Amino acid sequence: MSAEPREDPGVQRALVLGDGAWGTTIALLLAWRGIDTVLWSAFPEQTDELRRTRVNERFLPGIALPDNMSFSADPHSASEGIDFMVSVVPTQFLRSVAFRFEDALPGTLPLVTATKGLEIETLRRPTEILTEALGERPMCVLSGPSHAEEVAQKLPATVVAASTDEALAQRVQTALTSDTFRVYTLDDPIGAELGGALKNVIAIAAGISDGLELGDNAKSALVTRGVVEMARVAQTRGARKETLFGLAGIGDLITTCCSRHSRNRGLGEQIGRGRSLEEILEEQQSVAEGVWTTKALFGPDAELGGVSMPIAAEVHAVLFEGKDPREAVLDLMRRAPSAEMSGLA
Amino acid sequence: MSAEPREDPGVQRALVLGDGAWGTTIALLLAWRGIDTVLWSAFPEQTDELRRTRVNERFLPGIALPDNMSFSADPHSASEGIDFMVSVVPTQFLRSVAFRFEDALPGTLPLVTATKGLEIETLRRPTEILTEALGERPMCVLSGPSHAEEVAQKLPATVVAASTDEALAQRVQTALTSDTFRVYTLDDPIGAELGGALKNVIAIAAGISDGLELGDNAKSALVTRGVVEMARVAQTRGARKETLFGLAGIGDLITTCCSRHSRNRGLGEQIGRGRSLEEILEEQQSVAEGVWTTKALFGPDAELGGVSMPIAAEVHAVLFEGKDPREAVLDLMRRAPSAEMSGLA
Numbered sequence: 001m002s003a004e005p006r007e008d009p010g011v012q013r014a015l016v017l018g019d020g021a022w023g024t025t026i027a028l029l030l031a032w033r034g035i036d037t038v039l040w041s042a043f044p045e046q047t048d049e050l051r052r053t054r055v056n057e058r059f060l061p062g063i064a065l066p067d068n069m070s071f072s073a074d075p076h077s078a079s080e081g082i083d084f085m086v087s088v089v090p091t092q093f094l095r096s097v098a099f100r101f102e103d104a105l106p107g108t109l110p111l112v113t114a115t116k117g118l119e120i121e122t123l124r125r126p127t128e129i130l131t132e133a134l135g136e137r138p139m140c141v142l143s144g145p146s147h148a149e150e151v152a153q154k155l156p157a158t159v160v161a162a163s164t165d166e167a168l169a170q171r172v173q174t175a176l177t178s179d180t181f182r183v184y185t186l187d188d189p190i191g192a193e194l195g196g197a198l199k200n201v202i203a204i205a206a207g208i209s210d211g212l213e214l215g216d217n218a219k220s221a222l223v224t225r226g227v228v229e230m231a232r233v234a235q236t237r238g239a240r241k242e243t244l245f246g247l248a249g250i251g252d253l254i255t256t257c258c259s260r261h262s263r264n265r266g267l268g269e270q271i272g273r274g275r276s277l278e279e280i281l282e283e284q285q286s287v288a289e290g291v292w293t294t295k296a297l298f299g300p301d302a303e304l305g306g307v308s309m310p311i312a313a314e315v316h317a318v319l320f321e322g323k324d325p326r327e328a329v330l331d332l333m334r335r336a337p338s339a340e341m342s343g344l345a
Numbered sequence: 346m347s348a349e350p351r352e353d354p355g356v357q358r359a360l361v362l363g364d365g366a367w368g369t370t371i372a373l374l375l376a377w378r379g380i381d382t383v384l385w386s387a388f389p390e391q392t393d394e395l396r397r398t399r400v401n402e403r404f405l406p407g408i409a410l411p412d413n414m415s416f417s418a419d420p421h422s423a424s425e426g427i428d429f430m431v432s433v434v435p436t437q438f439l440r441s442v443a444f445r446f447e448d449a450l451p452g453t454l455p456l457v458t459a460t461k462g463l464e465i466e467t468l469r470r471p472t473e474i475l476t477e478a479l480g481e482r483p484m485c486v487l488s489g490p491s492h493a494e495e496v497a498q499k500l501p502a503t504v505v506a507a508s509t510d511e512a513l514a515q516r517v518q519t520a521l522t523s524d525t526f527r528v529y530t531l532d533d534p535i536g537a538e539l540g541g542a543l544k545n546v547i548a549i550a551a552g553i554s555d556g557l558e559l560g561d562n563a564k565s566a567l568v569t570r571g572v573v574e575m576a577r578v579a580q581t582r583g584a585r586k587e588t589l590f591g592l593a594g595i596g597d598l599i600t601t602c603c604s605r606h607s608r609n610r611g612l613g614e615q616i617g618r619g620r621s622l623e624e625i626l627e628e629q630q631s632v633a634e635g636v637w638t639t640k641a642l643f644g645p646d647a648e649l650g651g652v653s654m655p656i657a658a659e660v661h662a663v664l665f666e667g668k669d670p671r672e673a674v675l676d677l678m679r680r681a682p683s684a685e686m687s688g689l690a
Binding site: 144145146147150151153155156157158160170173174177179180181182183184185186214215216217218219220221223224225227228242243245246247250251252254255258259329330332333334335337338339340341344 | 489490491492495496498500501502503505515518519522524525526527528529530531532559560561562563564565566568569570572573587588590591592595596597599600603604674675677678679680682683684685686689
């Protein structure tokens with residue numbers, strides 16, 4: 001596919017926090033748009049290697065990093081002269097990283113966050129963590145179905161830029177849009193963030209269905225009904241249900257549930273094949289995020305407020321209460337008859 | 346999964362029109378609930394074979410048909426004593442079949458339709474065809490992600506029973522619900538019918554994406570954005586957008602787009618690999634329904650009323666105007682920046 005010149009990106013110098021696959025890819029998107037882009041790593045040795053090899057061998061192998069991309073592990077020098085920032089720091093490290101940037105960032109700089117998930121201990125969303133660490137600023141949430149590897153190979157992808165600040169959402173849209181990366185604006189950042197977190201729970205359920213070999217109908221049902229649950233919870237937190245029915249909700253969920261690469265779906269599949277969570281945790285260094293999101297959803301601080309989440313509840317019972325996955329599916333099917341969109345405003 | 350006794354099905358004797366895979370499966374669901382069920386075939390020789398072998402070798406091989414299922418090719422004897430009817434006749438034959446039942450059906454019998462698609466010549470929905478042929482009656486639409494082969498193997502599936510007559514929707518729910526088949530009621534039959542028809546167009550688009558090897562992000566984007574188009578069109582016809590975001594819309598679409606078996610997705614995949622519609626049509630006896638739905642959507646009688654359907658429009662251009670599929674994808678990505686749910690009320 002040939003590329004046509006696009007309008008001016010509206011950004012001079014950008015900073016991307018986090019050199020994982022998705023952080024590196026967002027830095028690539030910006031650099032390809034002609035923006036001088038700094039990719040910040042938490043570890044100086046990784047910065048050195050990126051600078052030397054100009055490829056992120058560890059997280060995004062085989063993709064050349066262009067000349068207008070530079071690398072830093074120092075918050076202050078990384079932040080010099082930037083007029084655009086995207087945080088792609090894993091949620092569980094976001095608070096500590098953000099505090100390191102407290103004195104480095106320009107005081108009025110808006111923040112874009114592309115991290116999915118909730119902070120386990122606090123159930124906080126990334127924008128909440130950033131606000132607590134860096135003060136009230138205009139914020140924008142970037143989310144949607146976007147495996148980094150595909151985006152970095154210039155295969156088409158679509159995401160939302162969600163902000164209550166419409167001008168900021170449009171600025172993010174303009175900065176990142178290309179012939180292979182389409183950005184839609186949206187006014188519901190809470191919905192976008194909750195979609196990115198809650199979908200991991202449903203992805204575990206879809207994986208369990210795969211492990212039990214229940215077929216396409218069952219998996220589609222879990223995804224479709226799972227989004228209704230996600231929308232119910234999100235509504236109680238001030239989000240709009242439409243957001244969960246969009247790219248940041250069901251869109252992301254479809255990619256996660258159909259992908260061989262998703263860690264959440266994969267963990268569910270192992271559970272469905274009869275392994276226990278303990279067995280899986282023993283041999284893995286890090287845990288699929290949906291495990292903790294599931295736990296948090298039914299923990300003492302959950303504040304679910306009586307919202308019905310039957311699929312998530314069964315995932316919780318299977319993961320943490322030793323329930324047989326097959327019995328969990330049967331209990332889902334046997335629930336009292338109901339109307340399709342019950343519990344949604 | 347063990348079965349528990351369910352409440353009384355509320356039906357004494359049921360008739361299912363159409364002995365294809367889905368018709369036979371719906372007859373099985375009713376028979377398994379203890380209902381005496383007549384499966385009507387258009388062809389007496391097929392009825393004879395079903396009666397002799399008690400298996401539908403042609404459309405649902407390997408599944409035993411129970412003793413309380415009987416077979417008929419005669420509208421009058423098939424209709425004797427029935428208090429429940431489901432039509433599963435392919436849309437293009439529905440009108441002629443329905444007229445054969447004009448004098449046979451009890452005058453007050455409500456009609457349940459589980460046929461997907463629109464009548465090509467008229468763009469009529471199955472309930473409209475049935476009304477024209479059999480008069481105004483209470484009607485209910487059964488739709489959702491339900492590959493017949495999986496349902497017949499007692500793998501879990503969920504569908505909607507959609508009717509403006511709430512009591513009828515609940516009656517259908519009660520008659521069909523089992524431990525592996527969950528039915529949700531819904532009050533939007535138009536949305537349910539349009540979902541089942543329009544999804545085939547988006548399934549072709551998803552298949553094209555597969556054929557071009559564009560990856561998981563692109564396919565999820567086509568599905569998620571495709572449903573927004575489906576919802577826009579459906580709203581202009583009096584449906585509710587929520588229905589398209591449910592089992593009869595995105596749910597069905599997910600199953601179709603992820604399945605190796607979908608004819609619409611498969612046709613798209615061949616197109617994506619560089620074959621022309623003419624080549625494919627020359628070697629196939631029957632055509633994937635989405636081809637005609639796409640044509641109808643942009644035909645002189647379409648009455649789209651200015652609704653934006655960019656994905657369907659590109660499918661139309663690729664199928665009928667010789668547009669290069671890769672160029673179509675590029676044009677979709679290059680559209681003017683927009684908000685996510687624009688054009689939806």
